[in-house]
Amino acid sequence: MRADGLTRVFNHDLVAVDHVAFEVKQGEIFGFLGPNGAGKTTTINMLITILKPTEGTASVCGYDLTKEANDVRNCIGVVPQEYTADEDLTGQENILLCADLYGIRRDISEKRADELLKLVELTPFKDKRVDTYSGGMRRRLELACGLINRPRVLFLDEPTLGLDVQTREATWNYIKKLKQEYGMTLFMTTHYLEEADTLCDRIAIIDHGRILVIGSPDDLKSALGGDIITLGVEGESDITDLVRGLKNVKEVKKQNGMYLIKAENGDVTAPIIIEALRRNGHTVTRLSLTRPTLNEVYLDYTGKSMRDTEESKEEFRAQRMTLRRARRR
């Protein structure tokens, strides 16, 4: 999948996605990260052929987004942000409905539905109406629906929004299991940073409709300049110059009587620093080591924490709806 200068303008002047370009390799989990209203959902909606790009193009599974939209639709699966399963139908009926929309023959779709229901462990509930399902069960049902056509690329838009920690974890285990089983490419948006960190092979950080950076979570973290060692020593003497001369140390700052040391491979460097200080007659009183998380990377690029105020109305409404439905049980 590759996107080239993908742009979407709403109402002639609101640029939601601004010349976005990226490439997703076969079989990888690609994460789209960004504050609310950054253009994540708009990008996904273009890639799944719901929205037409104002400018630029993209190819999914080798098919052109605008010229071969139906081929694209056939080879992708979509797990939307909202719970879209029909509450009045049973779990199984919902999956079969999805299959019908792909025009899959009934004898095949029934077999696949059974298989998928088993995989997401909903078999005991398959004849129960969806309005009796919990939030986690609904997510799993959405997953199963998204996989009914054996997609080569699965799109997940905020797949764990509104789920509690346990359910979130469980959902991810299902997603990993499904990915293993069917070996597809995953494209997801999220704003849970730890989720992106542990799951995604590569992430793109997007804000104001532009991609700010693309890379693997580890690369992005080390690009920030390494780990932070915080150190306190006995006495008043200044150790800045001493530490600065050591291997791997990149930067030393004194702040409130503590030394903030930016260093590569903090876990190896810290003992070296302690040893050097001891040899020079200093006693280390305190030490802590912080590895940068994706949080720091994220803040470094977007320059702000999660925003609430600039949320697009539509997205906000959808979120609230999903949350409300998730909580209802």
Add this chain to the structure above:
Amino acid sequence: MSQSNRSGNPFHGLWALTNRDLKKWYKEPFQLFMSILQPILWMGLFGKAMNIGAIFAGNPNIPPQLAELLMTKTFGTSDYFSYMAVGMLSFVSLFTTMFSGMSIVWDRRFGVLDKILSTPVARSVIVFSKLLSATVRSMVQAGIVLIIAVILGLKVGPSFTPLNIVGVFAITFLICIGLSSAFLMIGIRSTRWETQMAVMNLLNLPLMFSSNSLFPISTMPDWLQLIAKLNPLTYASDGIRQLLVYQMDASQLLVDFTYLGVFAVVFATIGIILSWKFLSK
């Protein structure tokens, strides 16, 4: 995915989507019950209470023949209940198609529409399924209301044959296609069901009263007559009356059918084109 897994039948998706809407209705007997309760209450209370025939027949100064003549001259039949019971069939069509227009609002709001749009199902099929489910629903409900009307005392006219029932359903079909297209056009653009609800409440009674569903056009003031003559419900009610309770006037029936046919085709075309445009934004 290999092509052999697919049925290759474009009606596959159409039936799946139509059935989805219909299932919500036939699997829920309460909904079905509620939706036919209203016309039954109208027939039972309004139709029986407004016993217009009795005003004349109960008056000793008016000879029974004259009373009968006055009724037939105004309503086309001496029995007001039969007259308005037929109007109830239009009423059912109007209300059912209106509420079906709502379902697209829900689908949009909950993201279901987006989900459907991401599948290869043809965009026109999405629109068609909505029209079809509304129409099937209305026709079944109209059938039930018709049976109840007969039980409550609908008197069929002298030219009635069982074959006319087919004609009644043909008329119901045409009016429903036209009306549901119109309501779909309104519904597909709104994300708030409150808006849709307000539009419906604004439209339903005026549409009923500006037609001959409950009272004949001939007694209306000129300006209202003009509106009533444009109102497709007028032609639906008249057509059904020609088939069920009147001495059938073939040329008038032809006019009714033609008007409804044009109404259905024009509105369905506009509705489908507009919705299609909207869906491929």
